[in-house]
Structure formats: structure tokens, C-alpha cells
Amino acid sequence: MSGENIVFLLLALVALAGAFYSATARRVFHSALALFVVLGAIAGIYLLLDAEFLAVLQLLLYVGGVAVLIVFGIMLTPVHEEEKRGPFVRWSYIAAAGTVLLAASLVYLFWRYRLDWDAAPPGSTPLGPDASGYPRLFAFFSDLLFKDYLVPFELLSLALLAALIGALVTARKRED
């Protein structure tokens, strides 16, 4: 068992434990804290998959941005009824059975076809620094993002602007 496998196993255990606690915690705030643990572990797995840029973005956007958003959302909303009626809907064990079935069938499929994907292909990502010490991952990544995917990238900024204005208008306090 290589070192990479051991690190992956640790991160996977952290992510699974966090997801389990997030799904079963009685208070939404605990659930949110566990979600941030899961997101951090996923950033670690991105590092293992040679996606350093995405790992940094994951930490910045999720653990930095979405975390603050969700905590503010919990702070700004009332939770009285939940404490009376419990955090889950009435027939939640049926949902649990269904999702266990779903996850088990996905795991079975991925496990069954595992042999087809055994080795990494020759091009696999480890892109070290070039002659001037600049990491080539970023060169390739920005080449793709700002040449091949330029139009989707600009559309994405438009979508973010729309989301910003939409969120402001939706959450605004009405005067009537």
C-alpha cells in the first residue's frame, strides 16, 4: 500500500464520517460544520488527483464563501418549529432505505467495471515547473480557460452577476 493510498484512505474516512454526521445531526448548524469538514477533505483529494488549482479554489469558494453564506443563513432564519417536530420528515427511514439502495447500486457498478480503468494513461497530469520555474499546470489551465472556453467563461461571469442581483432583490425587506 503506497503512501498516496494511505493519505487517500484517511481523507475518505474523514469525508465519510463528516457526511454521515452532516446527514444525521439534529441541529442544522452542526450539519453545516460537518459539511465544511467534508469540503476540506475533498480539497485534499483534489490535491491527490493533481488538481492543485481546484483544491485552492475549493478552499477559497466553499470553505471561505459558502461557509459564511450558510452560517449567515442559519443566523437569519428561525428554527423554533424544528425543535418541536424533529429535524427529519415523517417517513425519513424510507428515504434512508432508498438512498442506501441508490448508493449501493452505484458502488456495485463502479466496482464491477473497475478493471477497465486500472492504469493512468500516459498524459496524466503531474505537470512540474518549466525552465523558468513557473508551474505548467497553470499555463495549460489558463490556455484552456481563456482560449477554448472563453465564451462559457464570460457567460459564467454574467450568470454570477445575475445571481448577485437576484439574491439582493429576493432577500430585500419589502416596504409594504
Place this chain on the structure above:
Amino acid sequence: MTSQLTNVLVLSSILFGFGVYMVIARRNAIGVLIGIELMLNSANLNIVAFNRYSEPCVGALDGQVLALFVMALAVAEAAVGLALIIALARRFGSVEPESADTLKG
């Protein structure tokens, strides 16, 4: 030991299952939103892993770019979703999706 790709895929399908469970079973709308974030992240994990283990030539990082797009849209979705939840709480005095039943006959 199986390949790293299979390990990542198994992990992400289990995470996806937890996300689906939260979306179905949580009473609080913020809990539902947390479940959606979990599902989006497990899908993103799949995209990055497939890109890593099926890269046809050096520098073909299209999967990582796709994951970046998914990430940005997920953040926008979280912002709009939380704004909706805050509006819901203000209008109906509760964060449960069931409480918004004005159209119910």
C-alpha cells in the same frame, strides 16, 4: 489494491447518497441546501477523477475546467438559494419548505 479511480468513484457515490438523503429527509430548507452542496461536490470529484485517469495527452485539462464551472455555478446557486430561504422565513415565519402551501387547494 484497486486503482485510485475506483476508490474515488466509490467514495463519491457514497457522498452522493448522503446528499440525496439530506435533500429528501431534512425538514429545514438550509439542511436541504447543504445536501445539494454535498451532491454537487461528489459529482465534481467524479469529473476531476475521470479527467485525471483518462487524459489523452499532456495538458488536456478540460475536466478540471468543467469542474471549475460547476463550482462557480454551485456558489451562485447557494447565494440565490439562501436568499430564497430568507424570503421564505420572512413571508411564512418558518424555514420548512412545507410551510409555503398557499397554492394548496
